[in-house]
Amino acid sequence: MVARRGRRNGAEVKLDADNAPTAEMPAVTGAAPDPVRVKAIPEAAVARLAVYLRVLSAMAEQGATTVASEELSAAAGVNSAKLRKDLSYLGSYGTRGVGYEVQVLVGQIERTLGLTRQHKVAVVGIGNLGHALANYGGFPGRGFPVEALFDVDADLIGVPVGGIPVSHLEDIPAVCAERGISIGVIATPPTAAQSVCDRLVAGGVQCILNFAPVVLQVPEQIEVRKVDLAVELQILSFHVARRAEETNSSHPVGNGMVVR
Amino acid sequence: MVARRGRRNGAEVKLDADNAPTAEMPAVTGAAPDPVRVKAIPEAAVARLAVYLRVLSAMAEQGATTVASEELSAAAGVNSAKLRKDLSYLGSYGTRGVGYEVQVLVGQIERTLGLTRQHKVAVVGIGNLGHALANYGGFPGRGFPVEALFDVDADLIGVPVGGIPVSHLEDIPAVCAERGISIGVIATPPTAAQSVCDRLVAGGVQCILNFAPVVLQVPEQIEVRKVDLAVELQILSFHVARRAEETNSSHPVGNGMVVR
DNA sequence: AGCTGTGAATCGTTTCACAGCT
DNA sequence: AGCTGTGAAACGATTCACAGCT
Known part of the structure; x- marks a missing residue:
């Protein structure tokens, strides 16, 4: 069956856990009434x-x-x-x-998906986007209530947005810990993102949704997802370009990009 | 390496024999004067x-x-x-x-990436998010100027946001065609999204960036990308759940009551 | 007769590891 | 000596196609 091949010799051995996407392995669970465990979902x-x-x-x-x-x-x-x-x-x-x-x-x-419990959300950076996110007021279907907002702008501190008063960036760790925030949303300018991220981690959040165009550095147990407008638009741009190239397949070169 | 490329990156017709369980024939048949194309980028x-x-x-x-x-x-x-x-x-x-x-x-x-030319953008749905997008004012690095805004709300029509006056949804086809919009951004409620999408297509846009939580139906030459907040959060939720499960690997935790 | 569940085949992406150039 | 460029191996995701249940 699943033949297992050795690896030449290199660094890092990834402990080949046997998660064949479809195998009925005898789960080690005793007489568990509910087959919850089993294999990882791609x-x-x-x-x-x-x-x-x-x-x-x-x-x-x-x-x-x-x-x-x-x-x-x-x-x-x-x-x-x-x-x-x-x-x-x-x-x-x-x-x-x-x-x-x-x-x-x-x-x-x-x-x-773990939606049987709530995941409290903090939004950092109450600019245009953060404002929009905060007003979403408990994102999708109730499971993700926004319970903390942060910004640096002194004029915003204390002002309630979507019902929640804005706190200062410096208070991120304390406030997140206190309110049991599990997801942090970063909607700050790129320069602030890494430090905000560090504070969120210090505050105990487990996951981060990052709208800032930077690659965040995080401890490995923290899950990060990135939403990047610029990247999305550039991908679309690529497809427009490719289509244009295909349609008038007349100028294949001009710049030296050729077959490999 | 004789890989032969299909025409498009995504769809492409199957020319595969759907029968012989183990028979495999040297694929590629009548190779017409198929022009050797530049290797497509994954x-x-x-x-x-x-x-x-x-x-x-x-x-x-x-x-x-x-x-x-x-x-x-x-x-x-x-x-x-x-x-x-x-x-x-x-x-x-x-x-x-x-x-x-x-x-x-x-x-x-x-x-x-095709960034040597501009791609004009239209934003549809000037709610919280659309407002934020419109104010981005020419997205990243000048290459994607926002040149049209649309909404249904009569109070918004004509009001300039980020320098561009808002037009009515009905005018999408005409305005997009006239201004040469190539990318449409949908930031409307889900119910309006498909009809907005149809109008954008009618107006000649080639790509759509969809923030509405719906699966859009489009003609195949239109490229769509989706940004879905709810999905992102739910993926994060999954990881939180999985980690929790791992840490306490013994207890399926009864049956949480739910919220949703 | 119809539709799910899933091995097996296929296809796409990532990683390895090293030849080849500077 | 160092770093790129790239075949080939490994891995992961998708699709096929059909056995098996209702």
């Missing part, structure tokens, strides 16, 4: 689960009780094989010949 | 090029003239092998034994 699948969840919630609201992979996948913009594979990471919650029960799926995805 | 690499570009620009500002892969990769948060591979897609612009010339690299990346 990162890419996690992102899609969040999308499925939204689509399913919408369907539930419209009274759907069951849904087939074909239908759900179409609504989520993926193909059905991928959808089924993704859902299979959760366990077997579908009914062959029928489909999935919407409510069951919603529950399982919420459990898997 | 999608994943494109996103990183944008990051390298920013880092390089910062280095240039501080007077650096050359940089080695080790240094640049560290600053960009990737490893050096990946960096070198990514840069190799642009061509050979480094000097063995020395490194890369910062200015040369900046120029090549800009050219590759």
